[in-house]
Amino acid sequence: MDRDNLVAPQSTPTEVTNGDAPPARPHRRAFSWTWLGVAPFFLFAILFLFLPSVSIFVRSFEKLGGGFTLQNIIDIFTKSDIRSAYAMSLKVSAVTALGGAFFGFLLAYAVCLGGLPRWARSFMLSFSGVASNFAGVPLAFAFVATLGNMGLVTRIIEGIFKTDIHQAGFTIYNFWGLSIVYMYFQFPLMVLIMAPALDGLRREWREACENLGGTGYHFWRFVAMPILLPTLLGTAILLFGNAFGAYATAYAFTGSFLNLVTIVIGAQIQGDVLYNPGLGNAMALGMIFIMSITMLGYAWLQRRAARWTR
């Protein structure tokens, strides 16, 4: 047998004509095809995500009539109404993040590992999926119907306890009321993210722990909690960011009345009296800054969580 004749035809780069599949090996023509495939995506991202962000950054240092200034940045830290807006936003975000994380975790635990029947888990997860998307304007109105002046719960409490909670000073149009509403989409989100993490706690770890003499306490303290902590914290951070960037729900409640960062920026866009684009930019920048830290924290914790679950 003549071995030379048996050598497979050399795979030279074939011409890519219209309609033929590109060759398996990357090659000059195929490369331009490939880049064309992803170019629109990145072009879009650059035009409509990065450039606006950069523009915000740049213009934060712009004075009202043009020119460089640090005053806007300084104003963020010094002007009391802006500081209080940030304070309020941060407070609401922190409270709903912690509350959502705590209650959401307990709920996730109850349906995943708590000994409840299987249907409870799938039902709760489906419903969490829906609830975490039910936000914004309709949610605001739903809570008006629940805890507002003519709300169902208000009336029920009046019927049972004979007290008008609104006369007693309760209102949903303040910090606590808003927090209660935000929780509606915060803690389902926690349930949705924690459920798979809890499922990831392998049964053998629990059994190995018991086999070595450990009780439930030992398992949670030494094994489960350390493993779950990155996901827990990461999700809490996610919840924080989620609440911090929220706008529609708060606006639907009280228009521009509530002093939140998002609301103030929104007012700037709509041509507020104190129209100072530089300031609006600076506040927007402040938001980007805070959200970036949030996302970095989340990403770092995600990586730590992934380290152990192979």
Add this chain to the structure above:
Amino acid sequence: MAFLDIKNASKEFGELAAVRDFNLEVQKGELITFLGPSGCGKTTTLRMVAGFEEPNRGQILLDGTDITHRPPNKRDVGMVFQAYALFPNMTVAQNIGFGLRVRKESDSMIKGRVEEMLSLISLGQKGDSYPHQLSGGQQQRVALARALAIHPQVLLLDEPLSALDAKIRVSLRAEIRAIQQKLGITAIYVTHDQEEALSISDRIVVMYDGRIEQVGTPFEIYNFPTTAFVASFVGTLNTTDAEVVDPKAHTLRLEGQQIQSGEGLGEKRAGEKVRIAIRPERFNFASEERKDNVLDCTIENITFLGSIVRVQVALGSQKFFMDTFNNPFLKLPEIGSKTQITCSREAVLILSH
């Protein structure tokens, strides 16, 4: 008096009977293997000893004490899981020391024991590594060390090698056996791999469909299987039906040819059908020296397996395998040719169901 005594243990899961009437006495210091296919109940029985399943009926006694209803964390048995189950957030040293930490032993004592264990499994340098940094075989050794660190009375191993590569399996099983013998610890080993079972056990319990088929030493199980299942599960086997000719003279008729068995036809009557089995390695080509039980057959196929050459022959309508040692200078007959094979009388096993 048995060290570990399992009496009449049964376990059902709803309609499914996983373990039926399991009776076994395990002696101190012996390594006994539960061998069987998936679903035969071997793992369930092991988990009953560990305390992760509670038997519906029956008792488990450890050194005289009834532990049937004790929770798993109070049983003083050490378990090695198939999936290692090392705690991913702890180092190797912390994993091994976990049982001791739970028992509130002193730090110095824990440190000493951990070092002892690490040298036992030859991983002295890896104390500060995390499980995900180790290979599968290393992880399993750590799991073994972790179970042994608490000096349990019984060591339980649930298919510890099935997740590992073939080569590692062979070396690790020898290591496990060596450690078990060195420490003199009683152990129950569960596997579906019969070679594993044969190579490391003091005794083997062959299980099928929730029941014990046979208990015996590896030698007994392999050479004198008492049921058809054991005979076919352990090693390769030729099985076929034969008709009894003369029970007293131990003669049978197989595909028109006469064959003699060593014994075991005592209660049979002439004309009755029995199931017989012959191991492939008990066959030989007929020659001057070998004249017992000569059978005419046709060569159908010859497979070279390395140290063994497997010859497939046709005896009438039956196909038999014959294993003969590889000998590069021995000329084998051609495929399609007629030849004669022989086996001793004792090699013909009579099976009961």
Add this chain to the structure above:
Amino acid sequence: MKRFPLFSWLWLILGLFYFFIPLISTIEFSLRMLKGRYTLEAYRVAFQDPRFYTSFGYSLLWAVITMVISLLLVVPTAYWVQLRLPKLRPYVEFVTLMPFVVPAVVLIFGLIRLYGRPPLVLTTTPAALIVGYVVLSLPYMYRSVDAGLRAVDIRTLTEAAQSLGANWLTIIKDVILPNLRVALLSGMFLTFAIVMGEFTFAALLSWPAFGPYIEEIGSMRAYTPQAVSVMSFAVTWLSIAGIQWLGRGAPGQVQTAGAR
């Protein structure tokens, strides 16, 4: 070892209460338009408002446009990243995280600055709005498609098709799209839910979408807003149910989007 999980049941019931009470309240509220009895009057009024239909129609139209653009941007990208350019993956994932870092209000701010004056005036057309919607839906569309591609190991399928001589069109038509059907539909449902419920972009850019419409009637009337909220919830629920029904058996993903 089997004690009744009281704690778990308690939490489950509390959780369900918290979820259902606002829904029940809203439904109850929406039925109370006419004093003294429960009627569907609020719904009738809602349906009689011509702006209900126009705003719903606009949102529907923009939802469809968003879906198309989003698909065109995401599917090729996800495919090529998976198949040829795995090194780009971190960059793509960074882009899909950006909409989270730059919330709606902030993005609008930047968009208006950049594209609100000559020569590039986008803000007087719905283009800016669509852009916003696409940005919002991008992460979810990408995640959905990416997961779908990974689930069917699209690389091996493509290579198998190529070795059998298929050309590009055949590969797209017969190999890629059918296997992505579920992922694509999931992404589309989610985009739909996002756009229909969206408020921030539409309100701040002054477009008559469904979100601002609901807000407007909310500030003017009672009962009808709740009726529309109930309907909006029903639409959301159906979309999510659609996604979950489509994705049955597939590993769960967290899909959260929409106006906050």
